[in-house]
Amino acid sequence: MTDQPLWKIAVDTPLPEALTYLPIPEGPELQRGQLVNVPLKKRTAKGLVLGPSTASLNPDIVLKSVQSVDEEYPALPEHFIKWLEWLAHYYIHPVGMVASLAYPPLSKPQQVRKSSRPPVIPIMESEVPPEMTPEQKTCFETISQFKKFSSHLVFGVTGSGKTEVYLRLLEKTLAEGKTGLVLVPEISLTPQLIHRFARRFGDKIAALHSQLTDRERTTQWWDIIEGRKSILIGARSALFCPIQNLGLVIVDEEHEPSYKQDEKLKYHGRDAAVMLAKMADCPIVLGSATPSLESWKNTLEQKYHLHTLRNRVANRSLPDMSVVDLRGEKASEEAQQLKQEKYSELPFWLSPLLFEKMKATLEAGDQAALFLNRRGVAQMVLCPACGHTRECPNCDINLTLHHHSHLVCHYCDYHESLKEKCPDCKEGHLEAMGLGTELLENDLAKLFPDKKISRADRDEIQNRADLENLISDMESGAIDILVGTQMIAKGLDFPKLKLVGLVLADVGFNLPDFRATERSFQLITQMSGRSGRHVKPGENPGAVVVQTYNPEHDSLVFAQKHDFEAFAQHELNNRSQLSYPPVGKLIGFRIQGNHLRVVQDAARLLAKRAQALKAQFPQYEQVEILGPAEAPLAKLKGKFRFHLLLKGPQAGIINAFARQTMGNEEWVPTGIKILIDVDPMNLL
Known part of the structure; x- marks a missing residue:
């Protein structure tokens, strides 16, 4: 056995642990955080140096040496390496594959090539910051007092000016010589937000999101790493840019399910951001009009500081919400007769009330948006x-x-x-x-032939340019009626939008998922919040019409009163009876493969291993094993799918239980994949 020091290297390969290597022969001393090239089977692979290895190895194992240090990339900061190790451990994912996400897709550009694409951050005229409302001021000043790690939830009704608070906090962070990270849930949010940031911070901003080319991503990455830019805005993957000197993290619309990644490393962007802020020892601000129950419970337990903005900016009023009961048979005979006489030309999905409000809105020269979560x-x-x-x-x-x-x-x-x-x-x-959005668009064209109708769904909006064109057409008033899926429900702000219609609110009510009611409440509230954001005091507030077959549904009853706090209390009570998150913790296993019988057998075998483990160790007494059962989407892309769920009181306990159940995975039948999802957001 050699006396040379051994090194733990996290290699980009699906092995659960880091590998052990000898140092570079005659080479420089390695240090934690460096990227190195190592031999792996018959190829050379990249790996992150985690530090000296203390592992006692089998003397018969022949160790290989690290080949070279990759000089292109600086060593990762210590807080960032700790964060990568935490991600790998918590989400039960190979540490080398987690570490590989910390680098850009291409090698560093030698010279900047001229691109024919529009710039990632447009050049905007700078703006004078608006006067803060008393609520905004209190919120800004209170958070400003915290210098070290602390978590803050800014709970503000739609249109209350959360973004202005973020901008002021970032100005202060930059003035202190530090950098800021701002996460937004989806690309659909970024154009308006980026414009707003560019007007305030000019060329200090970099952005990372899925609509960029690999070359653009790489250039933006280096701009932040080498200090040319000091604020990074992006979707959840922006977390993996190893920013130095981090002074503030902001997670906008923190309740959004799209912060959770469904493939490969199944991390939650918000939770990962809280841990990153903790490791970097800086404050984190989460913002939402409809906070997730996870974050709300953290404020009730005083793990997060709560800051509330109860009023819209300039005292604009919240929109009036009307609920239309689509169960026609309950209508009086007169109402039915009136509908036949006056509204016989209306399509089946459009109620007389929504039709009349649309007519009045369009006649006044304002805009209407209809929302339906189906293409x-x-x-x-x-x-x-x-x-x-x-x-x-x-x-x-x-x-x-x-x-x-x-x-x-x-x-x-x-x-x-x-x-x-x-x-x-x-x-x-x-x-x-x-019913789908395309049908709505066709029917509306017949009812309002002289109006400009646009559709925003995944079929129509394929890239960044499509989205930016749609947003500028809405802002300029070129569009009269916007029809869209949940793509249009999020954070967008259109001055002339006065009416929002939810065509069929029931779409999300009955999904086989314990979060269905919470999602519906958030969607109804967020979509309503797009209406009447710029009405002046004394003017008619914006209007919202919700069409439904379930007017008594919990999410609607509370959304109508704009009462998030009562909704959260009610929903937390329901969850605690069954120990569902955020009261208990969940881990999901998805077992999938090409042959139904083999998948079924593997799922049963996994359940058997889990039951045996629970019987053997007293610390796992409280872990509940649910399933295996066929997934609600039992076959997807040619693969048969089964689920097994673990439910328990604490993350640490079910995390260890899941690891032990999987063991070294040698027992998994050929052709079967078992995917682990810690804190799953989607059980379909």
Whole structure:
């Protein structure tokens, strides 16, 4: 056995632990945080130096030496390495694969190439900051007193000016010579926010998000690392840029489910940001009009400081909300008769109330937005003669009709042409059932032929330019009616938008997920919050019309009163009875493969291992094992899927339990993949 020091290297490969290597022969001393090149099987791989190894090794193992240090990248800061190690441990993901996310996609540009694309951060005229409201001022001054790690929740109604508080806090951070990190949930939020930041901070901003090319990402990364820029705005992946001298982290719309990554490293951007701030010892500010129950519970337990903005800026009033009960049979005979006489030309999805409010809004020269969380013309096609529906051959899901002629799977992109005759009974004709944004757009064009209608969903908005064009058309008033999916519900601010209609609020009510009610409440409140953001005191407030078959649904009852606190209390009581998050902790296993029987057997074997482990160790007594059961989406992209859930009182306990259940994974049958999801946000 050699007397040379050994080194732990986190290599970019799906091995749970770091590997052990000898130092570079005759080379410089290694240090923690360096990126190195190491031999791995028959190739050279990149790895992060985690430090000297104290592992006692089998004397028969022949160790290899580190080949060289990658001089291109500076060593990672200590707080950042600790954070990467925490991510790997908490989310049960190979440490080398986590570390690989800390580097840009391409090597450093030697000279800056001229790009024909628009700049990542546009050049904007600088603005004079507006006067802060008393609430904003109190919020800013209170948070400013904290210099070290502390968590703050800014709970402000929609339109209360949370962004202005963020801008002031960042100005202060920069004045102290430190850097800031701002996370936003989706690319759809970034254009308006980036413009606002560019007007205040000019060329001090870099941005990282999915709509950038690899070259743009790499350039933005180096701009932050080498100190040319001092504020980084981005989606959740911006966390992995190893910013030096971090003074403030902000997570806007912290409740958004899109902060959770569903593939590979299944981390939650908000939770990871809190840990990053803790390791960097700087304050973190989370903001939302509809905080997640996780964050709300943390304020109730005084782990987070709560700052409340109860009023909209300039005392603008919150919109008036009307709920339309779509269960027509409850209407009086007079109402039904009136509908037949006066509104017979309305499509089935449009209530007289929403139609009249749209007419009045458009006549006043204002804008209306209709929201429906479903794309396409119809959710399914069905043969009324035999009941046959067209399903995707790769996924356990109905195909959606687009353009009246095209059937598409929204999960794997399978598509086929719509055949008129039923392929099953050969007699009936396939008919479109249900509702999608494309159908809304077509129907509205007939009702309002002289109005400009635009659609915002994944079919229409494919890239950054599409989105920026849509936003500037809404801001300039070129669009009269906007139809969209949840893409339009988030953080956007349009001065002339006075009416918001939720066409079918029920879409999210009955999903097989314990968070369905919370999501619905957030979506209804956030979507309502787009309305009447710029009405002056004394003017009519904006209006919201919610159409539903379930007017008594919890999420609606509380949203109508704009009462988040009562909603949160009610929902936390419901959750605590079943120990669902945020009261208890969850870990999900997804077992998937190509053959149903093999997947089923592997799922049972996993459950058996879990039951045996629980019986053997008293510390796991409180862990509940749920399943295995077929996933609600039982087949996706050709793979059969089963779920097994662990539920327990503390993260540490079920985390250790999940690791032990998986063991060295040698028992996993060939062709089977088991994916672990810590704190799952999506159980479909």
